[in-house]
Amino acid sequence: MIRSKASIIEACAALIAEEGFSGVSIEAVAARSGAAKTTIYRHWPSREALLAEAFGVCADAALPSPDTGSLREDLRVVLGGLTLKLNDAGWCSAIGSLADAAGRDVTLERLHQTTLSTGRRPLTGILERAVERGDLPPGLDIEDAVALIVGPLFYRAMIARQPVAEAFVARAVDAALAELGRART
Amino acid sequence: MIRSKASIIEACAALIAEEGFSGVSIEAVAARSGAAKTTIYRHWPSREALLAEAFGVCADAALPSPDTGSLREDLRVVLGGLTLKLNDAGWCSAIGSLADAAGRDVTLERLHQTTLSTGRRPLTGILERAVERGDLPPGLDIEDAVALIVGPLFYRAMIARQPVAEAFVARAVDAALAELGRART
DNA sequence: GCGGTACGATACGCCGCCGTAGCGAAGTGC
DNA sequence: GCACTTCGCTACGGCGGCGTATCGTACCGC
Structure with missing residues (x-):
């Protein structure tokens, strides 16, 4: 049954x-x-x-995976989806408690890493396509880029435990793109 | 006794x-x-x-609280201290588990917020002095600025659960300063 | 409508933790 | 050195969760 x-x-x-x-x-x-x-x-x-x-x-409900041809627009869409989740207490609780427990259990660490890499795939896809188009410099470290972009949002929601406003997301994107657009040192 | x-x-x-x-x-x-x-x-x-x-x-061991007159140098010092903590598994476990538990207990939420505001005081001090000197625009939202600067570092250590490298800290600072230095929209 | 399967209910022994109580043995102050 | 405080030890009843076993029952396909 x-x-x-x-x-x-x-x-x-x-x-x-x-x-x-x-x-x-x-x-x-x-x-x-x-x-x-x-x-x-x-x-x-x-x-x-x-x-x-x-x-x-x-936790698996996928983020949107836009491909508009514009890096900024793609980011706006995918980060809008992420913001919705970050402002959901249940989602934060699930992710946060798993991240915490992952430090003390190898099995949970694997589950957590799998969840993470699945969840950020839409974002990495966007970044890779932007590199191919030349909107971002070649040889970009995708890991670093993801952390630069979503780090402030995660911090706001899960560490400071405050709502993530749309204007703040825009600032985080501006900051990350200003840095990522530069040739690497 | x-x-x-x-x-x-x-x-x-x-x-x-x-x-x-x-x-x-x-x-x-x-x-x-x-x-x-x-x-x-x-x-x-x-x-x-x-x-x-x-x-x-x-969790309370204080961060350094430099005042060199240079925003970049001050940030370098204080974020160096923060990086040491973020790369310490025990510190991450303590902060992370409290942040997680804070979502389900008002008393713990207060403790967590107190810890946070105490811990970031050196950083807010640096930013306020930079505003006074004119190195950052007046009317800067300190909360936003803190999140922009340390967000990527916290994400790297506590969400992605990977070591925080010095070069990455430098990129995060560059990104945040590029955005914060601009007049606000 | 008959067999087989999926299920609910109850009870079990075990363990870890809670917070408390009673007692005797150390250490401390004067 | 005597009173007093602080402490370690042991034991207690209670609770909640674990994982298992047993039994009765509702539902399924055919």
């Missing part, structure tokens, strides 16, 4: 958003989903397996 | 650095410090009180 699986994952994702990655217990998932604890253990071998699967649900 | 208090705080700070803010139990502190659980409860009314006090130890 597997009619319970979906509701279990949904409940688990909601709990991750509320309580954080390490604050979710199987008992709580069972209570919230209406499923029995036994049923959960029938579907997943361990707590980690369930969490990993449920995590995708609340 | 109070000879036990110091060792308890020290053990608690070490555990925060290792296990994160919400991964510390009184029993673990007792075992690690050599003190009895009873003694801990004699000194602190609750787990939270102890954690708050111990947190200061492993």
